[in-house]
Structure formats: structure tokens, C-alpha cells
Amino acid sequence: xxxxxxxxxxxxxxxxxxxxxxxxxxxxxxxxLLGNLTLYTGSGDAINTxxxxxxxxxxxxxxxxxxxxxxxLLHVVTAIQVTYSxxxxxxxxxxxxxxxxxxxxNTVTTRNMIITGLVLLVxxxxxLxxxxxxPKIEDGYTANVSGVxxxxxxxxxxxxxxxxxxxxxxxxxxxxxxxxxxxxxxxAFQSLxxxxxxWSKPIYCLGFIxxxxxxxxxxxxxxxxxxxxxGAQ
Amino acid sequence: MAAxxxxxxxxxxxxxxxxxxxxxxxxFEQYSLDNVLTNMSFLxxxxxxxxxxxxxxxxxxxFESDCREGICxxxxxxxxxxxxGPVRGATTCQLYMRSFENNDTITIEPWRAKAFPVVRDLxxxxxxxxxxxxxxxxxxAKTGPHADANAILVPKDLADRAMDAAACxxxxxxxxxxxxxxxxxxxxxxxxxxxxxxxxxxxxxxxxIRMVGQMDKEGFGSCSNLQECEAACPKxxxxxxxxIMKREYLFAALAANFRExxxxxxxGA
Numbered sequence: 001x002x003x004x005x006x007x008x009x010x011x012x013x014x015x016x017x018x019x020x021x022x023x024x025x026x027x028x029x030x031x032x033l034l035g036n037l038t039l040y041t042g043s044g045d046a047i048n049t050x051x052x053x054x055x056x057x058x059x060x061x062x063x064x065x066x067x068x069x070x071x072x073l074l075h076v077v078t079a080i081q082v083t084y085s086x087x088x089x090x091x092x093x094x095x096x097x098x099x100x101x102x103x104x105x106n107t108v109t110t111r112n113m114i115i116t117g118l119v120l121l122v123x124x125x126x127x128l129x130x131x132x133x134x135p136k137i138e139d140g141y142t143a144n145v146s147g148v149x150x151x152x153x154x155x156x157x158x159x160x161x162x163x164x165x166x167x168x169x170x171x172x173x174x175x176x177x178x179x180x181x182x183x184x185x186x187x188a189f190q191s192l193x194x195x196x197x198x199w200s201k202p203i204y205c206l207g208f209i210x211x212x213x214x215x216x217x218x219x220x221x222x223x224x225x226x227x228x229x230x231g232a233q
Numbered sequence: 234m235a236a237x238x239x240x241x242x243x244x245x246x247x248x249x250x251x252x253x254x255x256x257x258x259x260x261f262e263q264y265s266l267d268n269v270l271t272n273m274s275f276l277x278x279x280x281x282x283x284x285x286x287x288x289x290x291x292x293x294x295x296f297e298s299d300c301r302e303g304i305c306x307x308x309x310x311x312x313x314x315x316x317x318g319p320v321r322g323a324t325t326c327q328l329y330m331r332s333f334e335n336n337d338t339i340t341i342e343p344w345r346a347k348a349f350p351v352v353r354d355l356x357x358x359x360x361x362x363x364x365x366x367x368x369x370x371x372x373x374a375k376t377g378p379h380a381d382a383n384a385i386l387v388p389k390d391l392a393d394r395a396m397d398a399a400a401c402x403x404x405x406x407x408x409x410x411x412x413x414x415x416x417x418x419x420x421x422x423x424x425x426x427x428x429x430x431x432x433x434x435x436x437x438x439x440x441x442i443r444m445v446g447q448m449d450k451e452g453f454g455s456c457s458n459l460q461e462c463e464a465a466c467p468k469x470x471x472x473x474x475x476x477i478m479k480r481e482y483l484f485a486a487l488a489a490n491f492r493e494x495x496x497x498x499x500x501g502a
Binding site for chain 2: 003113197
């Protein structure tokens with residue numbers, strides 16, 4: 001009666017995909033922050049050990065990376081479809097539309113999730129080029145962690161954030177992450193039909209708190225590196 | 234003399250969308266109206282404007298209205314960028330000129346959505362809603378003679394939620410206010426109202442699939458969970474209903490894929 005293809009290309013279906021992929025990305029980004037908190041230890045040993053353990057997963061790491069890439073792709077493709085269908089549905093714009101307030105979540109940032117999202121996509125690409133595809137062991141970026149030679153990812157981090165341009169770009173991007181997350185987290189629950197009036201507000205608050213923690217947690221990393229390592233030069 | 238019987242007068246400027254037909258591109262026209270009684274309703278103000286235009290030999294502004302007591306859902310104006318104007322929980326006919334100040338410029342536009350084409354001026358064709366309703370917004374069971382009021386017992390909280398959803402008058406403000414022109418609030422109110430009650434329960438899966446399918450076919454946009462529809466709804470219908478629709482549709486569509494025999498019992502559908 002409803003083939004799976006039609007289910008996932010309906011206006012509701014696209015939002016199921018967007019919400020589900022959003023949840024997967026939330027999970028990733030929280031784990032990513034927890035892993036990166038090792039940077040605040042002030043030495044490279046903790047993050048290098050963590051990175052070495054991830055590298056040791058071998059094919060498992062590759063599968064995780066591919067899965068993450070496909071999840072991002074799904075999130076982006078459905079986002080573009082949803083945005084396009086909405087532009088078509090409202091071909092003629094109002095003279096000066098105004099929110100009616102009350103329960104509305106209609107703000108500049110929530111209306112423009114596609115913009116904050118595309119900024120984050122650019123960020124992801126730059127971030128991958130700088131770190132995932134940045135200097136490797138073969139380039140001489142090695143560190144000695146308890147007698148074992150590993151990839152010195154810490155040196156890549158430090159060298160990246162000694163450049164003030166990178167610090168500004170990373171800090172700026174994290175505000176976009178915060179705004180995207182604030183609407184996205186609660187929105188994923190609503191899109192998947194998981195909300196009722198009792199849980200709506202607590203879930204929204206939880207998303208707001210996680211958004212702040214993520215933004216602050218990530219945002220101070222480049223600043224911390226620049227402030228502590230920059231002085232040494 | 235009681236305060237509500239004394240009426241001030243204000244002078245206003247109106248910027249109204251004029252469009253000859255579906256094919257016409259349309260444009261804004263400016264009018265000024267002096268000595269408008271603040272106790273007039275917004276539609277009465279437009280009646281006065283039209284009398285003035287008739288005297289001047291100008292074609293009157295076309296707009297829709299019926300009951301003028303906020304229950305039929307016929308009036309439908311985008312007033313200075315807000316569906317049904319600045320007052321929450323009110324239709325255009327229940328908006329009074331006391332909500333405006335002297336020398337205000339008021340912009341009046343029709344609902345704007347591809348699925349609601351403009352017929353003329355401020356009148357749009359909202360039959361897309363009728364088609365969504367006809368796709369499954371009813372119960373197919375033969376009801377027979379009037380049943381005893383308490384023959385089927387419904388828990389109070391469910392009855393209340395169904396009643397809240399049933400308050401929808403189908404005016405289309407949700408579509409008009411939504412930045413994506415989504416009809417999710419309307420469609421979900423109908424789906425939720427019937428699915429929450431025992432009479433609508435047996436056909437809930439088929440109803441969700443049919444009504445959502447029709448909604449998509451009409452060319453409405455996607456829901457971005459901005460909740461502007463709830464803010465604009467003259468009956469303050471909650472987006473809780475949209476969450477109900479999302480799970481009704483998801484379970485219905487999955488069940489249709491993984492269970493055989495569903496969907497053949499189309500009781501009157």
C-alpha cells in the first residue's frame with residue numbers, strides 16, 4: 001500500500017530520515033567532544049593515546065567513518081529536498097511576515113537551519129582536510145607514548161591553532177553548531193513523533209543545555225591551545 | 234456610559250493586494266480610510282472601504298467571510314504579515330479596529346501557498362483542505378440511529394484531546410503562517426481527532442496514509458517544527474497533534490509493508 005520508497009520520500013518521511021540521522025550525529029558529536037576534552041590536560045599524551053586506540057580499530061574505524069559520512073550525506077540531501085519543497089510550496093512571499101509570538105520557535109536561526117547547516121558542512125570539510133587528511137606519521141608527526149611510537153595528532157592540533165585565522169574560524173563555526181543544535185535536538189524528537197506535551201519542554205531544555213555544553217566545550221579548545229602554546233613561541 | 238460603547242475614530246492607510254484572476258500577477262494598491270470607528274470589526278472596516286470604492290467607481294476588494302463570529306473558518310486575511318492579524322486565538326472577523334493606532338499602515342494579503350491559488354484579490358481556493366478531509370477525515374462505519382450518549386465510554390483526557398483537535402475550523406491560517414506553507418497542523422488535527430476516539434480507531438492506519446498522501450499531492454511544504462502554526466491558529470491547536478500524525482503515519486506505513494492483508498477493509502473509504 002505504501003512502498004518504503006514512497007514512505008521515505010513523503011514530506012513526513014524525509015523528516016524521519018532527517019531526525020534519525022540527526023540523532024546519530026548528536027551521538028557522534030557528544031563522543032567527539034568527550035574524546036577531545038583530553039586536549040585540556042595540557043600535554044599531548046592523552047589525545048595521542050586516544051587517537052592511537054581509534055587507529056587500532058583498523059577496519060572498524062573505516063566502517064565507522066564511512067557510516068558517519070553516509071549519515072551526514074543523508075542529513076544534507078534530505079535537508080536540501082525539504083528546503084526546496086518548501087520554496088516551491090510558498091512561491092510568492094509575503095510583504096513583511098511577522099511571527100505571532102506565543103509558543104512559536106520561529107526565529108532567524110530556526111528558519112534558516114539550512115544556512116547554519118551549510119556553514120557547518122563547510123566547517124566539516126575544512127576540519128577533515130586539516131586533521132583527518134592532515135600531516136601523518138610518514139610526514140614525521142610522531143610521538144612517543146609509553147615507549148610506543150604513535151601519530152602525533154596533538155602537534156597537528158597545536159600547529160593549526162597557532163594560526164589566529166583558524167582559531168577565529170573554529171570559534172565562529174561553533175556558534176553555528178550551537179544554534180543548529182538548539183532547534184535540531186528537540187526537532188528530531190518532534191519529527192519522529194516522540195513528543196507529548198509533558199516531555200516537550202524538558203526535551204527542549206535538554207537540547208538547549210547540550211547545545212551550550214557542546215559550543216563552550218569545543219569553542220575553548222582553539223582558544224586554550226592558542227593561549228597556552230602561542231606564548232611559548 | 235460604559236467604556237466599550239464609546240468608540241474613538243482613527244485614520245488608517247491600507248495597502249491591499251489586488252489581483253484580477255489566478256493568471257494575473259497581482260500588485261499592491263494603497264487606500265486611505267478616515268474616521269474608522271475603533272469598535273468596528275476588521276471586516277466591517279473593509280465593508281466601509283468597499284462602499285467608498287463603489288461610490289468612486291472602483292471595483293470593490295474581494296474577501297471571504299461567512300459567520301463573522303469566529304466559528305466557520307471562512308475569513309482568511311494576512312494582516313501586516315500575521316495570519317488573522319495581531320491578536321492570538323482570534324479569526325479576522327473577531328479582530329477589532331481598536332487593535333490599531335491612528336495613522337497605521339495596514340498591509341492586507343491573501344494566504345500565500347501554491348496549494349491555495351489566489352482566485353481574486355484576497356480570496357484563495359482552499360479546496361485542497363476539502364480533498365485532504367475527503368481522503369480519510371471521517372469514520373467509515375455505518376452509525377445507524379442516534380446512539381445513547383454513554384454507550385461507548387471514552388476516558389476524559391482522551392475525549393479532551395480529541396475535542397481540542399476537533400476545534401479546527403479549517404481556515405488555513407496554519408498554512409499561511411508556516412514559512413514552509415505546510416499543512417501539517419490541519420491534517421494532523423483531523424487525524425488525531427479521529428484516531429484518539431474509539432469510533433475512529435479501526436481505520437486509523439488507512440486514514441493516516443490516505444490523508445498524508447493527499448496532503449503531499451496538493452503541494453504543501455514540509456514541517457520544520459517552528460510552531461508558528463500553533464501561534465497563528467485562531468483555535469490555538471497544539472503541534473502535539475503533529476507528533477501524533479508523525480507516529481500514526483510511520484506505524485501505518487511500516488505495518489503496510491510488513492503485514493499482509495492490511496488496507497483491504499476500506500470501510501467506505
